[in-house]
Amino acid sequence: MNKPETRIQQRNRAAIMSAGLEVFSQYGLRGSTLDQIAEAAGLSKPNLLYYFRSKDAIYTALLEKLLETWLDPLLKLNPHGDPIQEILGYVHRKLTMSKDFPRESRLFANEILLGAPHIAEHLSKDLRTLVGEKAVVIKEWEAAGKIAPVDPYHLIFSIWSTTQHYADFDVQVRAVLGGIDPFGDAMNYLDTLFRRMLTPPKT
Amino acid sequence: MNKPETRIQQRNRAAIMSAGLEVFSQYGLRGSTLDQIAEAAGLSKPNLLYYFRSKDAIYTALLEKLLETWLDPLLKLNPHGDPIQEILGYVHRKLTMSKDFPRESRLFANEILLGAPHIAEHLSKDLRTLVGEKAVVIKEWEAAGKIAPVDPYHLIFSIWSTTQHYADFDVQVRAVLGGIDPFGDAMNYLDTLFRRMLTPPKT
DNA sequence: TCTTGATTTGACCAACTGGTCAAAGAGAGG
DNA sequence: CCTCTCTTTGACCAGTTGGTCAAATCAAGA
Numbered sequence: 001m002n003k004p005e006t007r008i009q010q011r012n013r014a015a016i017m018s019a020g021l022e023v024f025s026q027y028g029l030r031g032s033t034l035d036q037i038a039e040a041a042g043l044s045k046p047n048l049l050y051y052f053r054s055k056d057a058i059y060t061a062l063l064e065k066l067l068e069t070w071l072d073p074l075l076k077l078n079p080h081g082d083p084i085q086e087i088l089g090y091v092h093r094k095l096t097m098s099k100d101f102p103r104e105s106r107l108f109a110n111e112i113l114l115g116a117p118h119i120a121e122h123l124s125k126d127l128r129t130l131v132g133e134k135a136v137v138i139k140e141w142e143a144a145g146k147i148a149p150v151d152p153y154h155l156i157f158s159i160w161s162t163t164q165h166y167a168d169f170d171v172q173v174r175a176v177l178g179g180i181d182p183f184g185d186a187m188n189y190l191d192t193l194f195r196r197m198l199t200p201p202k203t
Numbered sequence: 204m205n206k207p208e209t210r211i212q213q214r215n216r217a218a219i220m221s222a223g224l225e226v227f228s229q230y231g232l233r234g235s236t237l238d239q240i241a242e243a244a245g246l247s248k249p250n251l252l253y254y255f256r257s258k259d260a261i262y263t264a265l266l267e268k269l270l271e272t273w274l275d276p277l278l279k280l281n282p283h284g285d286p287i288q289e290i291l292g293y294v295h296r297k298l299t300m301s302k303d304f305p306r307e308s309r310l311f312a313n314e315i316l317l318g319a320p321h322i323a324e325h326l327s328k329d330l331r332t333l334v335g336e337k338a339v340v341i342k343e344w345e346a347a348g349k350i351a352p353v354d355p356y357h358l359i360f361s362i363w364s365t366t367q368h369y370a371d372f373d374v375q376v377r378a379v380l381g382g383i384d385p386f387g388d389a390m391n392y393l394d395t396l397f398r399r400m401l402t403p404p405k406t
Numbered sequence: 407t408c409t410t411g412a413t414t415t416g417a418c419c420a421a422c423t424g425g426t427c428a429a430a431g432a433g434a435g436g
Numbered sequence: 437c438c439t440c441t442c443t444t445t446g447a448c449c450a451g452t453t454g455g456t457c458a459a460a461t462c463a464a465g466a
Contacts, residue, residue, distance in 0.1 A: 008433095008443075028317060031233035034424060044445055049425065106316055109371075113309055113316070114231060116374045123378035131379045148399070153380060154392035158365045161372070165364035168312075171319045175326035176334050177356060189357035196351070196399050211413075211463095237454060247415055249456080258454065 013051055015041045017065070020058045025103035028110050029059050060118055063111060066104050067122055073097065074156070077134055083141040084198050091159050091190050098167035099183045105167035131156055147198045155197075162190055216254055218244045220268070223261045228306035231313050232262050263321050266314060269307050270325055276300065277359070280337055286344040287401050294362055294393050301370035302386045308370035334359055350401045358400075365393055 005013070019040035023032045034055055038045045052058045073093040077086055098105055116123060131153065138152035166173060166186055173182050208216075222243035226235045237258055241248045255261045276296040280289055301308055319326060334356065341355035369376060369389055376385050 006442075012443090026318070028231055028233060028313075030231060031317070033422080035422095045424085046426080046446085047444055050443070055424065110231075110313070110316055112372050112375050113312055114234070115229070116378075120374070120378070123375055127375070128379050128381070150395070151388055151392045154385075154389055157368060157372075157376060157379075157389075158392070158396060161364040161368035162361045165360055169315050169360075169364070171323070172315050172326055172330070173360060175319075175323070176331050176360075178331075182357075185354055186357055186360075189354045189361070192353070193361060193396070193400050197396050209412075215413090236452080238452095248454085249416085250414055252455065253413070 009051070012041075012043065012047075015043065016048060016051055016058060017062055020062050021103050021107060024059060024062065025107040025110070028114075029056075062107065063118055064122075066108060067119065067126075069097075069101070069104065070108060071127065071130060074130060074134060077137065079137045079140075083138075083146040084195065087138075087147075087155075087159075087198060088191055088194060091163060091194055092187070094159060094163035095166065095183070095187055095190060098163050098165075102167035102170060105164050109164065109168045145200060148200045150198065159194070162193070212254070215244075215246065215250075218246065219251060219254055219261060220265055223265050224306050224310060227262060227265065228310040228313075231317075232259075265310065266321055267325075269311060270322065270329070272300075272304070272307065273311060274330065274333060277333060277337060280340065282340045282343075286341075286349040287398065290341075290350075290358075290362075290401060291394055291397060294366060294397055295390070297362060297366035298369065298386070298390055298393060301366050301368075305370035305373060308367050312367065312371045348403055351403045353401065362397070365396070 016037065019037045019042075020032075022040050023036045026032075027036070032055075034045050034048060037055075037058065038048050041048065048058075052061065073090055076093070077090050081089075111118060134156065135152035138147070138150070138155065141147045142149055142152075166182055219240065222240045222245075223235075225243055226239045229235075230239070235258075237248050237251060240258075240261065241251050244251065251261070255264065276293055279296070280293050284292075314321060337359065338355035341350070341353070341358065344350045345352055345355075369385055
């Protein structure tokens with residue numbers, strides 16, 4: 001049943017996804033037009049709709065592909081590693097993603113901001129499960145005295161928010177800082193922030 | 204030149220601003236229609252445009268009014284108060300705003316996310332100046348040994364991001380937590396986070 | 407009550423936009 | 437060279453939407 005994709009299909013689908021990311025992340029779903037995406041992809045509008053059923057289909061495909069990438073860093077949190085190094089490593093990976101994939105971050109943020117109508121299910125299933133599992137791990141680390149007492153859910157929220165801030169609010173950050181690139185200092189700051197938060201007090 | 208506003212003008216302008224906030228914060232600028240706003244305001248579409256030149260004018264008016272409210276908590280950071288209490292108080296005020304004014308927070312976030320085309324000037328002027336001043340204050344606190352060493356700019360960014368997260372990413376937070384109201388625990392968590400970050404090490 | 411200016415609206419319009427479709431073009435295997 | 441399938445597109449359409457306008461309505465002072 002599943003016919004294999006031809007090379008030309010692969011190329012054009014990829015071009016559309018890429019163009020969609022570029023355009024949607026700049027103008028949002030409603031703010032973007034098929035013409036814009038078509039132009040960015042180097043295709044005609046009807047040609048777009050030959051590969052994707054609708055504008056919404058492009059957007060949804062983009063979001064779903066994005067979700068995997070987005071959950072991956074948290075998935076890599078290793079229960080058997082050194083607790084503080086693991087969490088700081090997670091912070092590091094997330095901040096690096098904000099630096100390297102700001103469009104993805106903004107697309108995601110926009111979707112959540114507007115009530116996440118396209119991925120509500122994903123959030124309350126996959127994401128919730130994953131975070132729940134990692135919360136248990138963190139609580140175990142705490143019980144073992146490896147990290148200071150902490151609410152694992154809000155710890156994760158604060159990692160998400162602080163790291164994604166540098167992608168999502170990039171304009172504001174740069175307006176405040178002037179021309180300086182924020183990421184170097186941000187990495188140092190966040191490392192310190194979470195290190196101080198998690199280092200267990202000396203008994 | 205400036206004719207005083209009649210009572211009816213005040214009432215209708217206020218109704219439009221309120222309706223605009225409700226609608227824009229839910230659907231974004233491009234995603235909202237004049238008809239939606241008119242309906243929410245209980246006015247006809249041409250009547251809206253009697254009070255505001257255009258859809259964009261409503262949006263801009265909303266943003267500008269919002270900016271004051273938004274900067275206010277930071278403005279209240281008192282250089283002569285107790286450093287840690289002042290900063291924790293700021294965190295507290297910001298989180299309370301996320302709880303009480305989530306629509307305002309989301310409207311603002313959406314604008315920044317899409318490149319802040321309407322308020323770029325505000326950001327690089329007023330906001331930049333204000334943050335710059337407060338950064339000096341924080342650095343002085345640090346020099347006086349009242350707080351642990353910290354990059355004041357990124358400290359402020361992290362306060363913004365962690366607190367606003369609970370308004371802007373509300374759907375996600377609630378999806379992860381299930382039904383529980385996040386704000387109580389969030390307050391405790393953030394208080395701990397920034398307290399541990401800022402408490403100077405014992406010499 | 408009358409007058410004047412403020413307020414309200416039904417009808418309308420032009421631009422935009424998502425999506426359709428029939429027909430033309432390309433490519434690969436025979 | 438032919439044919440069959442995949443790919444591409446120009447022309448088109450209907451619904452939506454921001455915005456206009458002339459006419460109607462209302463409110464308050466004289």
